[in-house]
Amino acid sequence: MRNRSLWIGFLLALGLGLSIALTQQQEVDPYKEAERQRELFRQTAGILPGELYAAQGEELFGQKRGSKNVSLEACDFGLGPGKLEGALTQLPRYFADTRRVEDLETRIVSCMVNLQGFKPEEIKRDDVKALTAFVASKSSEMPINVVPKTSQEIAMYNLGRELWYHRAGDRDMNCAICHDSYAGGKVRLSPVRSPRQGLSNEWPAYRFEADKLYTLQDRIAFCYESVSIHPPDHYSEPMIALSIYMLTEATKGKNKFTELPGFTR
Structure with a gap:
């Protein structure tokens, strides 16, 4: 975890330099510039920052944490406990166990509270974001399928x-x-x-x-x-x-x- 955090810090510092360079340009097409910066990250570091966040989230997902000392592997994102492939495609949706409609981030927080035993005030926003990146990566390039029914x-x-x-x-x-x-x-x-x-x-x-x-x-x-x-x-x-x-x-x-x-x- 520490090594990946250091990598994230390195890439964020690299990104700051790229951002400063960008502000010196005029009339830049945002999409073309994003592609250029993306390729520059690939060439410079061999990996994208988002992939590192997802890797950090994967570690958190499998770690036994909270007062109950369990992982998030039993969390149900709508397709069954631990099933992540395509889970994001049908979120937000209603969950009977919490009796509320939840998006991915809210569902992660619910599982951290109900499965792992965290108190809401103990949950770190950065952890939720990393976990969101990991779970979302399992729906990469899939069709969005959010259809309110209940x-x-x-x-x-x-x-x-x-x-x-x-x-x-x-x-x-x-x-x-x-x-x-x-x-x-x-x-x-x-x-x-x-x-x-x-x-x-x-x-x-x-x-x-x-x-x-x-x-x-x-x-x-x-x-x-x-x-x-x-x-x-x-x-x-x-x-x-x-x-x-x-x-x-x-x-x-x-x-x-x-x-x-x-x-x-």
């Missing part, structure tokens, strides 16, 4: 749609103003996609400009913060609701996940 899932989807169009903050903004109205265009040089165009299909991803791993919940929080609105708490219903809304729409658009963890600007 009453709880439908209610959460409806809440997500309501939040998507709800205007708030000093700028009177909502998600749709950018991602629906400008879909197919660009904002600050970055291409804009709608949920049905696969907006949510690359997360979790390493953002080389930020030099860290972002989950979908992190990306939602970033959007809120970028328009000066305080974001919902991690693992909260608004986070899950927006996730299920976007991923349901991505399913309607017949989108696949990218290579996970992703690599983006």
